[in-house]
Amino acid sequence: MNFKNIFILLFAVIFFSCENNDTIIDSDNLLLGSWVEPIYDGETTTFKRGNSLPNDAYGISFIQNGDFIEHTSGWCGTPPLTFFNIEGTFELENTLISISTKSYPTNYAWRIISLTEQELVVKRELTEQEIDHRNLMDLFNEIQNLAYSVSCSDSSNWLFTAYGAKGCGGPQGYIAYSNQIDTVSFLQKIEIYTEAEKDFNYKYGVVSDCSLPSVPTSVECQNGYPIFKY
Template sequence: MKNLRVQNIFCFLLIFLFNGCEEKIETEHNSELLIGYWINPQIVDSLVTFSKSSKLVDANYGIAFHSDGSFIERNNSGWCATPPISYSNFKGSWVKNDSLVIILVDYWGGIARYQWKIIDVGDNKLVVNKIKVEYNYDIGKLKNYTGLDGCGWIIELADESRLEPINLDLFDLQLAENKEIIFKYHQRTDLGSYCMIGKVIEIDEIIDLTKM
């Protein structure tokens, strides 16, 4: 399982800048209260209540916010949710703007992005509303194949497989060799490959790490 490049992603997430002196004071205070380990999630309607802990529990779900912007989610190791469930720690990053927390984190199938609204946070309790949970992001590196006949810029994944995007030019993205991006895509099986080195895809969304 690949890990997120925590420092790069954290830099990207800093686009969620804090506005206003009062808002900054409140944000810093609440952010400090977030730091630590949170376990035993209790779900009521759309709200999730966590309890503060001194560490994550081996055989249960939990999360950890660290002061350097890194994030840990203790979650299912794989797709199967039938007991006994195996758990692993997945690395990510987080940033907070007012009451909204944005999280990018690995999971067994790729990369997930969460948007949580903080309802309440204190010394022993954290209550959040999970506004948005998105899965199936991938991380890859841009590669310049324009020197080859019929080729252009492609994306190389961590397993060294290659993707041929048909719409890369539609995104506000500065192209550079080995530049890392997080993205969503779907395969275009109706189109043939010009470069003949990988799957032809259409990109749905790109997260440019240098602009986050």
């Protein structure tokens, strides 16, 4: 083979190598790789597989060593957008992707709805902390509904009590209630809620300012609602 033929063969190999820019897909773990062009539909997000993360658009990458990269513009939605990488790690257990990063939210999860070689559909999965917080809010809603189940027409029938626990200590605030309701049940719910919030703060390392809420001196009735006086 002469020099001319060798040159032509080398050129052809280089040319076709550049043309063959197919995405590498790990058949043992289809999640690995870059996912781009998200389409949001209610609680689900659909991604297309990409060769790499785009420079000026959102995308995510799952890397074989467990690293995770989110290419995002952050919370800013005002053009011109500046995109940057948020790095973290991920773990895949069955259909649950658990993600940890150094940026808020530091820990979150996606549930895989469907996964093919070219498409990934995920749904945001509530974390244990989010579920615990929702349960805490459900309990507080019960307290509020009971407290305001009676219209305020005579302030002499109204009392108040502290509720909740701040991360730094002390109550979250004060709530008024009528002596015409089941006060024993109401105060029990307050106690349960306060202890539950203390446990929540300790479990998740919740911090707060150390200021104490002002203590009311009395309750007045205005338009059927109890109003604190200080």
